[in-house]
Structures are given as structure tokens and as C-alpha cells.
Amino acid sequence: MADxxxxxxxxxxxxxxxxxxxxxxxxxxVAHLIRNGQQVVLVHGGSHQTNVISEKLGKPPRFVTSVxxxxxxxxxxxxxxxxxxxxxxxxxxxxxxxxxxxxxxxxGLSGPDGRLLVGQRKSTLKIMENGKRKVLHGEWSGVxxxxxxxxxxxxxxxxxxxxxxxxxxxxGGEMIxxxxxxxxxxVAAALRAEALVLLxxxxxxxxxxxxxxxxxxxxxxxxxxxxLPYAQGRMKKKLLGASEALEGGVGRVILGDGRIEAPLSQAxxxxxxxxx
Amino acid sequence: MADxxxxxxxxxxxxxxxxxxxxxxxxxxVAHLIRNGQQVVLVHGGSHQTNVISEKLGKPPRFVTSVxxxxxxxxxxxxxxxxxxxxxxxxxxxxxxxxxxxxxxxxGLSGPDGRLLVGQRKSTLKIMENGKRKVLHGEWSGVxxxxxxxxxxxxxxxxxxxxxxxxxxxxGGEMIxxxxxxxxxxVAAALRAEALVLLxxxxxxxxxxxxxxxxxxxxxxxxxxxxLPYAQGRMKKKLLGASEALEGGVGRVILGDGRIEAPLSQAxxxxxxxxx
Numbered sequence: 393m394a395d396x397x398x399x400x401x402x403x404x405x406x407x408x409x410x411x412x413x414x415x416x417x418x419x420x421x422v423a424h425l426i427r428n429g430q431q432v433v434l435v436h437g438g439s440h441q442t443n444v445i446s447e448k449l450g451k452p453p454r455f456v457t458s459v460x461x462x463x464x465x466x467x468x469x470x471x472x473x474x475x476x477x478x479x480x481x482x483x484x485x486x487x488x489x490x491x492x493x494x495x496x497x498x499x500g501l502s503g504p505d506g507r508l509l510v511g512q513r514k515s516t517l518k519i520m521e522n523g524k525r526k527v528l529h530g531e532w533s534g535v536x537x538x539x540x541x542x543x544x545x546x547x548x549x550x551x552x553x554x555x556x557x558x559x560x561x562x563x564g565g566e567m568i569x570x571x572x573x574x575x576x577x578x579v580a581a582a583l584r585a586e587a588l589v590l591l592x593x594x595x596x597x598x599x600x601x602x603x604x605x606x607x608x609x610x611x612x613x614x615x616x617x618x619x620l621p622y623a624q625g626r627m628k629k630k631l632l633g634a635s636e637a638l639e640g641g642v643g644r645v646i647l648g649d650g651r652i653e654a655p656l657s658q659a660x661x662x663x664x665x666x667x668x
Numbered sequence: 669m670a671d672x673x674x675x676x677x678x679x680x681x682x683x684x685x686x687x688x689x690x691x692x693x694x695x696x697x698v699a700h701l702i703r704n705g706q707q708v709v710l711v712h713g714g715s716h717q718t719n720v721i722s723e724k725l726g727k728p729p730r731f732v733t734s735v736x737x738x739x740x741x742x743x744x745x746x747x748x749x750x751x752x753x754x755x756x757x758x759x760x761x762x763x764x765x766x767x768x769x770x771x772x773x774x775x776g777l778s779g780p781d782g783r784l785l786v787g788q789r790k791s792t793l794k795i796m797e798n799g800k801r802k803v804l805h806g807e808w809s810g811v812x813x814x815x816x817x818x819x820x821x822x823x824x825x826x827x828x829x830x831x832x833x834x835x836x837x838x839x840g841g842e843m844i845x846x847x848x849x850x851x852x853x854x855v856a857a858a859l860r861a862e863a864l865v866l867l868x869x870x871x872x873x874x875x876x877x878x879x880x881x882x883x884x885x886x887x888x889x890x891x892x893x894x895x896l897p898y899a900q901g902r903m904k905k906k907l908l909g910a911s912e913a914l915e916g917g918v919g920r921v922i923l924g925d926g927r928i929e930a931p932l933s934q935a936x937x938x939x940x941x942x943x944x
Binding site: 445449477479497499504552561567 | 724725752753754755758761762768773775776777778780782828841842843
């Protein structure tokens with residue numbers, strides 16, 4: 393329930409990995425909002441950092457092009473385990489430490505923990521390679537279908553702030569890699585959050601990427617699909633997540649700038665692309 | 669409260685990293701005990717695996733000898749972050765996944781999460797190098813002083829099984845590396861566990877290491893210190909942890925064999941070195 397201008401009782405925030413985003417201002421802003429009585433769930437990414445570490449470990453990421461032309465990383469079992477190591481062990485714990493230092497009682501979790509995020513594993517990918525259709529087996533990614541709301545509420549009600557790494561568990565108990573933006577959207581919808589803020593290293597959705605003066609300020613609830621053609625790269629998933637969150641009952645979604653001071657407060661005050 | 673022979677209501681278990689220990693039989697045994705109504709907290713290590721990964725990442729571990737002759741790893745900030753990545757991200761998540769597949773609703777945590785384990789950071793080490801005393805700064809390890817029992821109870825009471833990585837948080841909010849055996853001892857004492865089982869790749873404390881026929885079967889509560897001279901390497905920390913747990917009110921401690929079938933059930937039935 394919105395209690396005053398720009399302030400919501402339940403807020404879900406997605407931040408990227410660590411590249412290009414000011415973790416310090418973000419964490420300080422989270423601490424500020426929590427001191428003012430808001431409940432926050434933080435979801436983070438980690439693809440870039442996983443690529444860096446897996447490259448160093450002699451297992452460079454393999455990118456494939458789906459039959460629909462979408463480029464994604466092939467997540468074999470070894471890649472999945474590196475993704476878990478980096479997101480749940482490195483990025484998650486550094487965020488938890490940073491928040492704890494600011495007085496926020498953060499608890500790091502990932503989807504397999506307490507079956508927080510349960511999804512459907514997609515074990516094969518249909519790809520195009522050298523102009524030919526191929527089926528790639530042994531994929532360990534998927535899409536979230538259920539969020540363990542009682543676990544989140546249990547922690548939030550005791551004053552803890554969940555920090556969630558983008559992994560899920562399949563119905564059969566297999567760990568899978570999931571998209572962080574869509575994970576945040578699923579969590580926001582499950583909690584019926586008043587707002588979902590998706591931060592990135594651009595000011596929001598741009599009509600003419602990368603010209604920041606072409607920021608789209610507002611998108612109506614029913615118009616999201618019409619704006620998909622403007623979305624480049626990762627922004628496509630953000631728009632998809634935003635659309636899923638709105639359909640799931642989230643009050644508003646803001647595509648905000650993660651590089652600025654007080655990125656959350658500014659997003660909540662309307663800076664960025666507001667979908668409502 | 670012991671409800672029947674070999675069965676306890678609250679059990680804390682420490683397992684090493686993954687080397688030489690059967691994770692599958694251990695997880696199956698945890699699942700079996702939980703189905704029989706026991707509550708279990710699992711604490712794990714990860715030093716060996718951290719050494720492997722940090723070596724691969726071009727940052728081999730640096731071992732130092734303290735002025736008292738004790739060899740330990742120098743944990744600088746970079747090493748700490750690798751330790752967090754491997755223990756909380758890799759080992760912890762693989763254990764959670766394995767347990768989930770067996771129907772155990774495991775939740776992976778580390779000490780900084782919800783200030784589960786709070787300790788005192790030891791930021792300098794007094795070492796001997798080339799026959800000279802030296803002070804080494806920038807150490808990120810410490811000793812646990814407080815366990816967040818309400819957080820563990822909150823999860824246990826809802827049917828979750830905590831799986832804990834050996835990290836803690838300092839009073840000032842810094843993440844620190846802690847010894848896994850002593851972390852398990854601290855958790856067992858804080859929960860007033862009926863039993864603490866410390867598993868390793870030997871059958872227990874051996875009078876004449878590595879001759880397994882010289883297993884010491886029983887050590888009285890007041891005699892632990894007299895047995896310290898028999899403890900080699902890592903076993904010293906286990907005896908120290910055992911002693912701390914008994915002093916903290918834990919019913920009994922068993923130094924059990926982690927390489928066998930049903931390692932926990934067998935330890936609870938008296939196989940290994942029982943300290944009581």
C-alpha cells in the first residue's frame with residue numbers, strides 16, 4: 393500500500409552483476425528505505441562476472457543462437473555450477489556484507505534454498521549453427537513457475553532483508569539457471585509488491601539507443617508490447633519481466649538508472665521509464 | 669531430548685569439503701534421520717576446494733607458521749572472497765541441491781546471512797618466517813562469539829534444514845573466514861544439541877595415526893585435553909571443537925567416519941570416537 397508519495401511498503405529491486413553499477417549508493421539507498429519502514433527484496437544477476445571467472449578457469453562461455461534468432465549462453469552442468477559459485481557465493485555474499493555494514497539484516501538466498509524459486513527445467517536448446525538447425529542437450533536453465541512466499545514473509549516479518557541469487561530448482565530437484573530480471577518479476581508478482589525497480593546501466597528504455605536524451609518516460613499498462621521494438625539486448629528481458637510483473641498484480645515497474653546516487657529513491661520518484 | 673537409542677531430537681553435523689567424503693550417503697542419511705523426526709543442522713567446510721579454485725585463478729594459497737608453531741592459511745581479502753565464493757556458492761549449493769532431490773527442504777546460509785554467526789575478526793597474524801618473528805596485516809579470519817539461535821529456530825520450526833557455510837561476520841560487519849569444526853561446535857552449543865557429529869576421512873581419533881586399528885572409542889567429558897597429543901593436523905581443531913561443544917552443554921560429540929554408508933546413523937550408534 394502506498395503510504396506517501398514515492399514510498400511503498402513492499403519493494404522488489406533487481407540489480408545487475410557488479411559491472412558499471414554503483415553497489416555502494418544502491419546499498420545505502422536500500423538501507424535508507426528500510427530505515428523508513430519499507431520492506432525490500434533484492435534480486436541480483438551475475439552473468440558477466442560468471443563469464444569472467446569461467447574464462448579464467450579455462451571454461452569460456454559458449455553462446456548460441458536460437459532458431460528464433462535469440463542469442464543466449466549455453467548452460468551445461470559445469471557452467472551451471474560456476475554460475476552458482478559466482479552468483480550465490482561471490483556477488484550474493486558481498487552484497488550481504490555491504491548491507492550488514494549499513495545496518496540492514498540481509499539474508500542471502502538462492503532459488504534452491506527452501507525451494508524459494510521453483511521452475512521448469514529446459515534441458516534442450518534448439519539452435520542454429522552454420523545455417524543448420526541443431527538440438528543441444530544438457531542445458532541447465534529454466535523458467536520460474538512458483539515462488540515460496542511464506543519463506544519470504546517469514547524472513548521479512550522478522551526484519552530480515554532477502555537478497556536473492558538468480559538460481560531456481562526444478563520440480564525434480566535440479567538446480568537451474570534463471571534470468572534475474574524475470575526472477576525479480578516473479579518475486580514481485582508473488583508478493584504483490586507495490587513496485588518493482590529494474591536497475592541497469594542506462595537511464596531506462598531509450599527510443600533511440602544509446603541516445604539517452606530519447607528516454608521513454610512512461611508506458612501504459614496495456615502498451616508494453618508496442619514498445620518491445622525499442623528494446624535492445626538485455627532490455628528485452630527487462631520489458632518482458634516488467635510485463636509479467638504488471639500482469640501478476642504489481643503496482644508499477646520502473647526501469648531505473650543504477651549508476652546514479654540514490655538510484656532507488658530516484659526511480660520511485662519517477663526517474664526512469666515508469667510502466668503503470 | 670533422546671527419545672530412543674541412537675536417536676536425538678536435535679543434531680548438528682559437520683562434514684568436510686567434498687574430497688574423500690561420500691556426499692551421497694551422507695545426504696541420504698540426513699534425509700533418513702529427518703524423515704524420522706529429527707532436526708538437523710549441517711555445517712560444512714571447503715578449505716581444500718578453495719585451494720584448488722584459487723590455484724586455478726592464479727592466486728595459490730599462502731601458508732604461514734604462527735609463533736606457536738601452528739600452520740594456517742593467510743586469508744587476505746582476495747582469499748576471503750574466493751573462500752566465500754567456493755564455500756557459500758559452490759559446496760553449499762551442491763549440498764542444498766542434493767538434499768532437495770532427496771526431499772529435504774534445505775536452506776543454505778553462511779554466517780553473514782542474518783548475522784547467523786558473529787565473531788571477532790583477527791586482522792593480524794604473528795608468524796615466524798626464515799627464523800624471524802613477523803606481524804602480517806590484512807588477515808580476514810576470526811572466532812565465533814555469538815550464534816543467531818532465533819533465526820535457526822525460525823527455519824527449523826517451519827521444517828527447513830539449515831546448511832551452513834563456514835563464514836562469519838564481525839561486530840563491525842566484515843565478512844570473515846572461520847573454522848568449520850568450531851563453527852559446528854558453536855552452533856551445537858547455542859542450540860543445546862543432543863549430539864554433534866564431526867565427520868572426516870578417518871574412523872575417529874587414532875592413538876597411533878594413521879593406524880586405524882588404534883581407534884580411541886571413548887573419551888570422558890573431563891579427559892579431552894589429555895588426548896590432544898594424539899591429534900594430528902585437522903584433528904586438533906576437531907578435538908578443540910568437541911571440547912567447546914561439551915563445555916557449551918552439548919550431550920555428546922562423536923568423531924565419526926565420513927567415508928562409510930549411513931555415516932551419521934553409525935556415528936549416533938557409537939561408531940567412532942565418542943566424547944561424553
